[in-house]
Amino acid sequence: MVKTKHIFFSALAFLLAAFSVQASGIKPSEKKHDIKITLVGFHNTVCYLGCQYGESTYIFDTAKVDDRGNFDFTGEKELDGGVYFVVSADKRKLFEFIVDKEQKFSIKVDTTDYIKSMKITGSEENELFYEFQRNATEKHEELERLQKQLKEGDKVDAQKKIDTLDAQMRRYRIAFTAKHSDMLIAKLLNASDEPVIPPSPILPNGRKDSTFAFRYYKAHFFDNVDFSEGRLVRSPVFYPKINQYLTRLTVPSPDSVIVAVDYLIEKSKASKEMFKFMVAYLIYKYESSEIMGMDGVFVHIAKKYYTPDQAYWTTASQIEKVQERASLLEPILIGKKVPQLVLPDSNNVMQPVDSIKA
Numbered sequence: 001m002v003k004t005k006h007i008f009f010s011a012l013a014f015l016l017a018a019f020s021v022q023a024s025g026i027k028p029s030e031k032k033h034d035i036k037i038t039l040v041g042f043h044n045t046v047c048y049l050g051c052q053y054g055e056s057t058y059i060f061d062t063a064k065v066d067d068r069g070n071f072d073f074t075g076e077k078e079l080d081g082g083v084y085f086v087v088s089a090d091k092r093k094l095f096e097f098i099v100d101k102e103q104k105f106s107i108k109v110d111t112t113d114y115i116k117s118m119k120i121t122g123s124e125e126n127e128l129f130y131e132f133q134r135n136a137t138e139k140h141e142e143l144e145r146l147q148k149q150l151k152e153g154d155k156v157d158a159q160k161k162i163d164t165l166d167a168q169m170r171r172y173r174i175a176f177t178a179k180h181s182d183m184l185i186a187k188l189l190n191a192s193d194e195p196v197i198p199p200s201p202i203l204p205n206g207r208k209d210s211t212f213a214f215r216y217y218k219a220h221f222f223d224n225v226d227f228s229e230g231r232l233v234r235s236p237v238f239y240p241k242i243n244q245y246l247t248r249l250t251v252p253s254p255d256s257v258i259v260a261v262d263y264l265i266e267k268s269k270a271s272k273e274m275f276k277f278m279v280a281y282l283i284y285k286y287e288s289s290e291i292m293g294m295d296g297v298f299v300h301i302a303k304k305y306y307t308p309d310q311a312y313w314t315t316a317s318q319i320e321k322v323q324e325r326a327s328l329l330e331p332i333l334i335g336k337k338v339p340q341l342v343l344p345d346s347n348n349v350m351q352p353v354d355s356i357k358a
Contacts (some may be wrong), residue, residue: 033079035102037086039065039094041111047094048087049073054239054281059087078103081184082234097126100184100231125183128201132176132185132315139169166265187229192237195220218249229330230273242281254296254334257286261297265305276313283322296333 039047043066049061049108060079063071081100105122120126143165172335173193177186200212209351223239223315225232232238242264248259261282268278274328283306286297304309304324310321331339341353 018060027042030076030105031074032077033099034072034074035071035097035099035104036106037063038106039069039071039086040067040109040117042088043067045089047071047089049084050087050093051084051234052236052239053081053234053276060084080234081231082238083188083235092097096236098123098129098154098184100125103127105222125180127244128176128180128183128312129185132189135172141164180231183233184229187226187232187239188222188235190226191232191235193224193239214249217244221245221249227267228270230271230277233274233277244279246285252291254293257297258300260285261301262304265301272312275310279311282314287325293334295329296335299326299330299333303330 028174035049037047044067045065047063047065048059049063050057050059052058061073061075063073079099083096084099085096085227087093094111095096095109095118097120102123102125105120105126107126108119108121110117115130115137118130119290120130143162146158146165150162175188180186195217197213197216200208200210203209220243222245224252225238226357245264246257250256252306264281265275265278268274279301283298283301286294286301289295306319306322308316308319330336342350343353345351
């Protein structure tokens with residue numbers, strides 16, 4: 001089931017249905033995006049065009065499926081680059097495709113096997129996207145057979161074949177991304193890659209450094225993520241990495257989280273779109289956090305980044321509200337000195353409480 005956070009699916013579907021009727025009357029010359037789809041196995045229903053943005057899933061358009069499974073998504077504006085998907089009337093995500101420079105193409109697919117039956121015309125990047133998926137599916141099926149053999153047959157032979165297959169998959173992936181480095185698909189595959197941890201060094205006491213693996217993994221976690229590529233925020237790849245870095249690789253204390261937040265936001269300044277996403281997501285995350293002390297992270301982000309000269313995507317009144325909230329919280333954060341309390345003593349002389357040695 002597709003998760004739709006911050007929006008109500010049924011209400012949005014109604015509004016988008018009206019939009020779709022209007023869009024169908026657009027002249028071919030005026031269409032900035034035109035995605036024609038034939039979905040074998042679907043007929044006389046509706047489908048939706050969706051996209052993930054950060055942790056949330058949004059629906060952008062709706063189309064009526066005719067009795068032959070044909071429908072299309074069209075519009076007078078180009079779609080923002082990213083990974084989009086088709087959603088059925090019962091809110092099942094059916095298949096994904098990439099929208100980038102090529103915004104006019106056709107898709108024909110059979111519901112019995114989306115990956116193997118996918119046929120795309122007019123989009124080289126999507127042809128490559130499914131070529132890679134088909135290769136990965138074949139290798140995964142082979143890996144499953146070898147894992148079964150590992151449990152039931154010749155374990156030594158099976159393990160050798162698994163290691164060989166793993167090396168083949170890695171070489172194929174590296175060659176594929178290098179050959180198509182200018183495409184979004186390469187950015188997505190690189191971003192989803194995991195750091196390869198080298199052997200732990202030996203300490204002066206002769207023992208292996210037990211903390212090396214974690215420290216290396218965290219230090220190189222984003223090596224293959226292009227923070228200048230704003231299109232990554234509209235994909236299922238980027239947000240999970242950010243979330244993993246903040247929740248599993250960062251100590252859950254305000255000081256440590258602030259260091260991690262600064263690291264991420266500073267890297268995101270390579271792209272206006274990435275910076276917008278990062279600041280907006282993080283300030284919301286820590287303002288609404290239920291973990292004690294994380295309001296300090298919210299205050300830090302608000303004071304340092306959510307300012308009129310940087311938060312270009314929002315209004316002056318919204319920035320003012322956030323700054324006011326941060327100013328109210330700042331004096332009462334954990335670790336702050338309690339404001340001076342001055343009260344009259346027995347002689348009715350005003351005395352600061354902390355001056356009394358008792």
